[in-house]
Amino acid sequence: MKENTEWLLCPVCGNKTRDRIRSDTVLINYPLYCPKCKQETLIGVRQLNITILKEPAAQTQSR
Secondary structure (H helix, E strand, O other): OOOOEEEEEOOOOOOEEEEEEEOOOEEEEEEEEOOOOOOEEEEEEEOOEEEEEEOOOOOOOOO
């Protein structure tokens, strides 16, 4: 039996993260970290629907 799984995508840059979810996964206040853009976003997941709870604050660029 193969479950319907999807990669969690970063809401900031749109790339794949290291996490996968199944159709029966429920996440509440999950800190999703993106290794590419190095941002952490608080999300919620229910039935493969991802809700962004808190986006990272804007940061100034370092020189």
